[in-house]
Every structure is written in structure tokens, then in C-alpha cells.
Amino acid sequence: MTDSRPEPAPDPPAVPFATMLRSGIVANAICLPVLAIVFWAINGPKGGGSAAIGVLVALVFFAGGLGILQHVPDDNTMMLMTSALAVYLGQVIFLGVIILLFSERDWIDGWAFGLSVLVTALVWQVAQVAAYLRAPKAVYSELATDTAEGSTR
Known part of the structure; x- marks a missing residue:
């Protein structure tokens, strides 16, 4: 006898990094010319x-941070949130240092640079x-559903 049940769809990733990365890049791709024109x-x-x-410096920092978080296991929520907070704190501190270093240079407008990063x-x-x-987002675990039905994999 064959099983006529359809194959279950694959679970979406627990943390949609690709969607978040794409959204951040698209939003700031719109921001880049607007800020450049205004400050010009x-x-x-x-x-x-x-x-x-x-804008480009900030994009590199935030995309890099998201890239780092992709490698943190997402099965432990506390580990993921702690890692995200640590990465974000590191990004903000490093961006602050970059802003301070660049704001005193002759070849760059410190206000335009700093406000664009912000x-x-x-x-x-x-x-x-x-x-x-x-x-x-997955609402339930497939393993828990299969166990409740009495089947094992």
C-alpha cells in the first residue's frame, strides 16, 4: 500500500537572514542617492x-554583522539573542570610532559623513x-507533530 500523503513543505529558516539582508540593502540603496543629493x-x-x-561604510558594517549572525546556531534562542546584542554593540562602538576618525579629516565633511551613517x-x-x-516563521515543530501521530523517522 502506498502512502498518498503529499510531501510536507520544507520548514522556513528560523531566522530569515537572507530576507533581512535584502530588505536592509534595498532600503539603503534608496537612501544613498537621497542623502548624497541632499548633502551635495x-x-x-x-x-x-x-x-x-x-552610507557605504554603514552598509558594510551592518551587512557584515548579519553575516556573522548567520553562523550562530539558531536552536538556542538565548545564544542567538546574546550574540545579536554583542554584534550590534560592537558595530555601534566601531562605527563611533570610525566617525571620530573621519570627522577630523580635510578630505571629508564630518557632518555629512556622521549624519549619513546615523x-x-x-x-x-x-x-x-x-x-x-x-x-x-515555523509555528510548530514537524518532529513534535510526527511523534504525536505515533510515527517515527
Whole structure:
């Protein structure tokens, strides 16, 4: 006798890193020209270039942090949350140091650079949370359902 039940769909990943990464990059890809144009209009080419550099630096930091978190096992929620907090704290501290180092250089507009990094960080976080909330999440464990039915794998 053959089993006519359809194959179950694969479970979505517990933490949708790819969706969160894509959302953050798309949101800030829109932010980049807007900030560059605004600061170009305010402070000329130096302001526009500094804003673009600030957005790109922040994007690299936040995408890198998400890349690090992809390698943390997501079966232990406390480990994942602790790792996420540690990575975020490290990113904020490192970005602060970069802002302080770049703000005193002659070739960069410190205000445009710093405000662009700040705006990029805020937009990244909002986009990441929105993507996480929209992403599909497993509501139950397939193993628990199979055990309840009496079947074993």
C-alpha cells in the first residue's frame, strides 16, 4: 500500500537572514542617492561624496554583522539573542570610532559623513525589523507533530 500523503513543505529558516539582508540593502540603496543629493546641495561635492562614503561604510558594517549572525546556531534562542546584542554593540562602538576618525579629516565633511551613517543605521534597523516581521516563521515543530501521530523517522 502506498502512502498518498503529499510531501510536507520544507520548514522556513528560523531566522530569515537572507530576507533581512535584502530588505536592509534595498532600503539603503534608496537612501544613498537621497542623502548624497541632499548633502551635495548643502555642502557641495565634498558633502555629497562624504554622505555616500558614510552610507557605504554603514552598509558594510551592518551587512557584515548579519553575516556573522548567520553562523550562530539558531536552536538556542538565548545564544542567538546574546550574540545579536554583542554584534550590534560592537558595530555601534566601531562605527563611533570610525566617525571620530573621519570627522577630523580635510578630505571629508564630518557632518555629512556622521549624519549619513546615523540615518543609514536607523533605516537599516527599521528595514531589518520589518523584514523579520513579514517573513514566514515555523509555528510548530514537524518532529513534535510526527511523534504525536505515533510515527517515527
